Every structure is written in C-alpha cells, then in structure tokens.
Amino acid sequence: MFGSLSAVLIKCDNFEEMKAFYRDRLNMATVKEGEGWIVLDTGAGGELVLGGDTGGDTMAIAFTGAELGPAREELRDAGPTEVEKHSDMRRFFVKDPDGNTVLIID
Numbered sequence: 001m002f003g004s005l006s007a008v009l010i011k012c013d014n015f016e017e018m019k020a021f022y023r024d025r026l027n028m029a030t031v032k033e034g035e036g037w038i039v040l041d042t043g044a045g046g047e048l049v050l051g052g053d054t055g056g057d058t059m060a061i062a063f064t065g066a067e068l069g070p071a072r073e074e075l076r077d078a079g080p081t082e083v084e085k086h087s088d089m090r091r092f093f094v095k096d097p098d099g100n101t102v103l104i105i106d
Contacts (some may be wrong), residue, residue, distance in 0.1 A: 008046070009049040015050065018051075022040055039058055075104075
C-alpha cells in the first residue's frame with residue numbers, strides 16, 4: 001500500500017556546494033539532473049535528491065510505488081494533502097507525528 005522508503009530529499013540553500021559535496025567528495029553517482037536539482041544514487045538502492053521539492057521543509061523522506069488511494073485513506077487522520085501530478089508521477093504529502101514531511105508517490 002505505501003510502497004518502500006526509497007529517497008531522502010534535502011532543500012538546498014547552497015545547491016552547487018551541496019552537489020559538489022555529495023557527488024564529488026562522497027562519490028555518489030548521478031542518476032539524473034535538472035535546473036536546481038540532482039538525484040544521486042545512495043549505493044544501497046535508494047536516492048538522495050538535492051534541491052527537490054520537500055514540501056517547504058529542510059528535509060523530507062519519500063515512499064515510492066504506493067497505491068495512492070488506499071495509502072491516503074489510511075493516513076486520513078494525519079491530514080494528507082490532495083493527490084497532485086508531479087513530473088511523470090502522482091504524489092501527496094503528509095506530516096509524521098514530529099512534523100517531518102513524508103511524500104507518498106505512486
């Protein structure tokens with residue numbers, strides 16, 4: 001229903017420096033890149049997204065491969081956002097009990 005935890009997203013105030021640190025200094029391979037964002041391979045089957053849409057927070061985690069309808073219904077009491085289209089996917093945001101942003105993506 002929720003898919004699997006597959007990505008960590010970090011909002012970047014200094015995108016070029018962050019990209020250089022993770023890609024060049026920590027040797028993380030680039031999966032894809034666009035204007036102001038980059039997806040890096042964690043080496044463990046996940047992704048680190050720098051400069052991605054974190055829902056306004058500094059950091060967010062993402063579950064991918066979810067069944068959005070049932071997942072959103074299950075999280076109804078946590079106040080999920082409406083499902084929206086983003087790039088070639090659909091997603092919604094919800095906050096965990098500590099206020100951290102969680103993305104649920106199809």
